[in-house]
Amino acid sequence: MAADRPRLRVGFDGRALASPAAGVCRYTSELVAALAARDDVEMVALGGPSGLALPAGVARQKEPAHPPTNLGWTVVGLPRAIRRAHVDVYHAPAYTAPPWGVAPLVVTIHDVSYARKPEWYPYRRDPVRRWFYRASARAARHIITDSSFSRDEIVAAYGVDAARVHVVPLAVGTRLLEIARGPAPVPDAVARPYVLHVGDLHPRRNLETALGAVIELRRRVPSLHNLQLVLVGVDRGVGVALQAAAYRANAPTSLRLLGKIGDDLLVALYRHAGALVYPSLYEGFGLPLLEAMACGTPVVAARAASIPEVTGDAALLVEPRDIPQYVAALEPLLTDPAVRNQWQGRALRRAAGFSWARTAHETLQVYRLAVVDGTS
8 A cells, every 4th residue: 555545434324224215225335345345445334223234344333322313313423423433534425414513524416306306306305305415515525426417417406616526437236247147047027028127116217208119119010019118116106107008008018017126036137128228317327227238238218317428339329208219229129139139249348347346446536535625
């Protein structure tokens, strides 16, 4: 280790390792494990449920006394835990941090759809959530985000200096990659042919467009008369409307909702899907895009938000709400093996350029910037 690169002691919110938000949990666990594998950083989990399994090499600071609410933990418990752990920098891995009394502070903001598209989140508590996100962003010495698109959105939404916002791409989960390198049994959960979407069922995911494309392909291509759109993810309020649309089109079997599933089944679904279809209108990164490509699944996605950054030239990109364009992109993937093989190769090459080791390295550079800024 270089003399001018001392070992950093970094604290993070241990509760994020057990977050009900699957993306937050996966980001935190993968990043922390990759950082803990290095010899120039020590990771300390601040709090978290009793019995929580920590990645190898991660230390733990017990939760101090605090009001028994999430707010109480954030504004009282976390600052106390940070002080007691004597960390060099605190990293809030998902949007929120103590808005005062913590320095140096680094916050990860995956996207700012709450601020930029509040009409998608018409829930009673979301104005409070949006205020807290903004306060956390402004309190941070540096902000990490997943894409250049999100960096620009954060600057526009919160008025922070662009120099404080650093783009650090994500990567495919370690276990999912291990499964993907093994055999690929045909999943019993669905019948082929099918196209797949992975991610919570939310208005911004624009799934009615994907369903419309599947129904049109069933009508016009005889070999695809049984094609299904398989949806993996928690239903955030659009599932009933999608099922109603399938019934109105006299195609009730065109749609299959599987809900939340495990990694083994997920990989099997990726490997045997005709394509991942991803018509999302707003993504900070879109990790399922990368997961699909790592499994050799061709991708048809919206030319929107961060999606072109993630996919590069390894996906077929179309206008977000243009059903005929989705039909035109999907048909050859589903009917011509040569076309499918071409896009599989592109997908695998693109996915190989991302790794959690790279993400950890670039994240550590941000930590060091935060420490240097605090002493200058």
